[in-house]
Amino acid sequence: MRYLMTFSYDGTNYNGYQKQPNKNTIQDNIESNLSKIFNTKITISASGRTDKGVHALNQKAHFDAKDINIAKLRKSLNKLINSDIYIKDIKKVNDDFHARFNVLEKEYIYRINLGEYNPMDRNYIYQYNNNLDISKMKKASKYFIGTHNFKSLTKASKDIDSYERTIYSIKFKKKNNILEITFKGNGFLRYMVRNMVGLLIEIGSNKKEVASVLSIMEAGNRSLSGITAPANGLYLKNVKY
Amino acid sequence: MRYLMTFSYDGTNYNGYQKQPNKNTIQDNIESNLSKIFNTKITISASGRTDKGVHALNQKAHFDAKDINIAKLRKSLNKLINSDIYIKDIKKVNDDFHARFNVLEKEYIYRINLGEYNPMDRNYIYQYNNNLDISKMKKASKYFIGTHNFKSLTKASKDIDSYERTIYSIKFKKKNNILEITFKGNGFLRYMVRNMVGLLIEIGSNKKEVASVLSIMEAGNRSLSGITAPANGLYLKNVKY
Numbered sequence: 001m002r003y004l005m006t007f008s009y010d011g012t013n014y015n016g017y018q019k020q021p022n023k024n025t026i027q028d029n030i031e032s033n034l035s036k037i038f039n040t041k042i043t044i045s046a047s048g049r050t051d052k053g054v055h056a057l058n059q060k061a062h063f064d065a066k067d068i069n070i071a072k073l074r075k076s077l078n079k080l081i082n083s084d085i086y087i088k089d090i091k092k093v094n095d096d097f098h099a100r101f102n103v104l105e106k107e108y109i110y111r112i113n114l115g116e117y118n119p120m121d122r123n124y125i126y127q128y129n130n131n132l133d134i135s136k137m138k139k140a141s142k143y144f145i146g147t148h149n150f151k152s153l154t155k156a157s158k159d160i161d162s163y164e165r166t167i168y169s170i171k172f173k174k175k176n177n178i179l180e181i182t183f184k185g186n187g188f189l190r191y192m193v194r195n196m197v198g199l200l201i202e203i204g205s206n207k208k209e210v211a212s213v214l215s216i217m218e219a220g221n222r223s224l225s226g227i228t229a230p231a232n233g234l235y236l237k238n239v240k241y
Numbered sequence: 242m243r244y245l246m247t248f249s250y251d252g253t254n255y256n257g258y259q260k261q262p263n264k265n266t267i268q269d270n271i272e273s274n275l276s277k278i279f280n281t282k283i284t285i286s287a288s289g290r291t292d293k294g295v296h297a298l299n300q301k302a303h304f305d306a307k308d309i310n311i312a313k314l315r316k317s318l319n320k321l322i323n324s325d326i327y328i329k330d331i332k333k334v335n336d337d338f339h340a341r342f343n344v345l346e347k348e349y350i351y352r353i354n355l356g357e358y359n360p361m362d363r364n365y366i367y368q369y370n371n372n373l374d375i376s377k378m379k380k381a382s383k384y385f386i387g388t389h390n391f392k393s394l395t396k397a398s399k400d401i402d403s404y405e406r407t408i409y410s411i412k413f414k415k416k417n418n419i420l421e422i423t424f425k426g427n428g429f430l431r432y433m434v435r436n437m438v439g440l441l442i443e444i445g446s447n448k449k450e451v452a453s454v455l456s457i458m459e460a461g462n463r464s465l466s467g468i469t470a471p472a473n474g475l476y477l478k479n480v481k482y
Contacts, residue, residue: 055361084360086358117319117327119250119324119326119327120296122324124361
């Protein structure tokens with residue numbers, strides 16, 4: 001039986017989502033407790049990794065196990081896992097469903113505090129604590145929309161087949177000094193959202209020109225594009241299949 | 242020179258505000274760093290303590306030290322203290338000003354999540370994760386308004402001269418499944434807000450009658466009044482002089 005889980009987590013105290021030797025990860029905590037419940041080794045396959053300190057509101061992962069009551073499974077698993085991870089839903093899916101390969105759209109949000117430092121939000125909203133020219137950032141963000149080579153905005157690696165990704169939309173919302181930027185696309189490369197946000201912040205603070213996005217993207221070279229926004233402001237919001 | 246500080250803190254990782262031997266407290270962290278800056282032992286006097294896990298948006302404290310530039314002092318202090326404490330303002334006040342004795346009004350807020358468990362908010366909003374009958378809670382809260390003996394709603398102690406306090410107002414606001422209750426009064430006894438909230442939750446979940454508040458208050462006996470709401474939902478919001 002194949003199951004699909006939807007779960008949220010506070011990434012603050014983990015070395016990222018993905019299992020690594022001798023590291024505290026979200027995947028490890030869920031897998032080890034699922035394995036306890038089923039009394040056999042269970043491996044989960046997520047829609048993708050999230051980096052150290054990044055949060056998720058609706059991460060998705062599938063796994064295979066024997067047929068059991070899903071309401072009871074969710075309850076037992078939530079009792080066993082850490083309190084900073086929460087299983088929102090478990091459903092049964094077809095055997096050929098794959099949480100990563102079947103992704104049609106991913107949505108990320110990035111939160112920036114333009115107002116006064118807030119200790120309660122220090123792990124959940126990037127504490128920029130300064131003004132940004134949002135109209136410039138909006139203009140600059142238009143260059144990201146569509147299908148482009150995003151090599152300038154990720155960490156290059158031999159394992160990457162293609163740096164081409166399609167961004168469907170980038171939306172800005174400001175409320176009580178919190179700027180929230182929502183990115184939708186068919187997929188995102190490693191650090192890509194944080195590098196886009198970093199570049200937008202440099203434009204919004206007049207360190208770079210709006211049009212610089214164009215030349216940076218064309219160069220295909222990470223070293224030109226500027227800062228990587230901190231992990232704490234980033235949330236994987238939704239995955240569509 | 243007497244100074245008055247306004248500061249916010251995330252109480253999650255402290256044994257409360259007030260200095261205690263061999264305990265990690267907010268007062269300790271601020272005092273030890275102020276003492277470094279002034280190169281002499283500085284003691285701060287707050288508007289009152291907050292308990293373990295309770296947060297503050299605008300706590301106030303005064304201290305005496307030599308005359309220096311307050312903008313620079315605030316900047317230096319914020320660099321030295323922990324990132325979960327933030328000095329919002331420092332101003333000079335009269336020598337006879339006292340942060341505790343001069344209090345005219347205190348405002349506390351208590352936040353309850355009536356919706357789904359949210360791991361990001363686990364230390365900042367009480368995760369009740371269930372419905373409450375807010376109209377019953379509103380009715381019950383009227384019994385608290387005015388000047389009353391609150392012995393049933395605090396921890397009795399020989400050190401307390403009077404259990405009489407005046408509550409000016411209790412307001413309810415619900416937004417996106419977060420219930421926020423705001424209490425204003427001339428002062429609050431230990432655990433008093435959390436005990437009022439606990440009683441209101443028992444009424445909102447039909448475990449106690451609305452009118453039970455009256456008999457509980459009249460009894461002057463803590464054992465009758467029910468649960469103490471958890472510390473994580475409580476914020477000292479404002480102190481007026």
